[in-house]
Amino acid sequence: MSNLYDEAVGSTLTATWELDLDYVTIARFAKLVVERALEHVAYDSWATERMTLDGLLDHALTSLRDRVERTAVLDLGDEIGADCLVHVSLERGRAHVRTAAREVDALAAAKSWVRDRYPVAEPEEKQRASVTFWSLSGRGSRQVTRSIDVPTWNEVAGNYPTAVAAALGQLMSPCFRPEGGQLLLWHGEPGTGKTYALRALAWEWRSWCRVHYVTDPETFFGSGAGYMLEVLLDEDEDGDRWRLLILEDTGELLTADAKERVGQGLSRLLNVVDGLIGQGLRVMVLVTTNEKLRRLHAAVSRPGRCAELIEFVAFSEVEAQEWLSRHDAAAVSGAQTLAELYARSAGIELPRRQQVGFTN
Numbered sequence: 001m002s003n004l005y006d007e008a009v010g011s012t013l014t015a016t017w018e019l020d021l022d023y024v025t026i027a028r029f030a031k032l033v034v035e036r037a038l039e040h041v042a043y044d045s046w047a048t049e050r051m052t053l054d055g056l057l058d059h060a061l062t063s064l065r066d067r068v069e070r071t072a073v074l075d076l077g078d079e080i081g082a083d084c085l086v087h088v089s090l091e092r093g094r095a096h097v098r099t100a101a102r103e104v105d106a107l108a109a110a111k112s113w114v115r116d117r118y119p120v121a122e123p124e125e126k127q128r129a130s131v132t133f134w135s136l137s138g139r140g141s142r143q144v145t146r147s148i149d150v151p152t153w154n155e156v157a158g159n160y161p162t163a164v165a166a167a168l169g170q171l172m173s174p175c176f177r178p179e180g181g182q183l184l185l186w187h188g189e190p191g192t193g194k195t196y197a198l199r200a201l202a203w204e205w206r207s208w209c210r211v212h213y214v215t216d217p218e219t220f221f222g223s224g225a226g227y228m229l230e231v232l233l234d235e236d237e238d239g240d241r242w243r244l245l246i247l248e249d250t251g252e253l254l255t256a257d258a259k260e261r262v263g264q265g266l267s268r269l270l271n272v273v274d275g276l277i278g279q280g281l282r283v284m285v286l287v288t289t290n291e292k293l294r295r296l297h298a299a300v301s302r303p304g305r306c307a308e309l310i311e312f313v314a315f316s317e318v319e320a321q322e323w324l325s326r327h328d329a330a331a332v333s334g335a336q337t338l339a340e341l342y343a344r345s346a347g348i349e350l351p352r353r354q355q356v357g358f359t360n
Contacts, residue, residue: 053070
């Protein structure tokens with residue numbers, strides 16, 4: 001998958017208790033459909049701002065509410081005058097609705113009944129965020145600010161396994177504020193959605209943080225202090241804002257043999273984060289890497305230095321099936337990365353994935 005810069009210039013099995021509980025309601029729904037011999041079924045989903053089961057429980061045969069989602073199985077026979085069951089799942093700003101009925105017309109009536117209670121969220125105008133891109137040439141440093149298309153967190157939250165989404169959700173929260181210079185480290189195999197998350201972060205932090213993207217991180221940390229200090233000390237009219245310095249696909253700076261590979265890059269990085277250089281600067285450094293966690297330098301991953309350490313993992317088989325179901329795509333076996341899921345939803349056949357753990 002392309003990184004943030006490419007897009008700009010170009011225009012562990014984790015099945016959780018919560019997910020298992022949701023499957024209980026789906027299993028109950030399926031059992032009732034078979035028992036009642038309901039011949040017609042349908043599925044739909046849409047974005048909605050309403051995330052509560054209030055108003056449904058009078059019709060609920062079973063329900064579940066937890067910190068991730070809310071689900072219920074409803075009998076709408078009395079409401080629409082036909083034998084009809086509905087499974088409603090409210091998750092991350094979307095309503096997922098499965099309907100089953102003896103008559104085809106009842107499916108549309110049931111969907112309409114649910115949609116009246118969960119109106120479709122009005123689409124907003126396309127979001128754009130400003131990102132300043134830095135590079136060093138023979139004539140010195142150069143910065144170019146571009147406005148790029150970005151999603152909201154709610155729009156992409158469903159593209160991450162439950163544990164990853166929970167960790168990112170805390171970072172995307174309107175309440176999040178750094179307490180000082182900080183290192184944010186995102187690691188995980190390619191295709192797990194790190195760049196999508198970067199773009200969402202640029203939107204969610206737009207009110208208090210400017211995003212800066214270093215296109216040549218090896219030069220940034222390896223060419224001496226001049227280039228690095230020019231980027232760090234650059235100030236605009238919003239001097240009270242924080243700046244987020246993004247170093248994408250920069251794992252070689254963080255490995256145990258970093259000094260041999262890129263000179264003093266690691267030391268300079270740590271000085272930016274919480275050393276002398278970083279004192280008094282409202283700068284955070286976010287590094288993404290495809291490197292395995294066991295290869296990272298202990299000075300980077302030690303407690304207290306890395307404020308946010310998030311591992312981007314593939315979807316477990318169970319969560320992958322749910323994702324594919326929401327996108328009307330055929331089921332597959334085994335764990336899947338986000339890139340693989342999008343490829344399969346587009347009908348692209350991929351070779352069988354090797355099930356190899358990413359970390360030790």
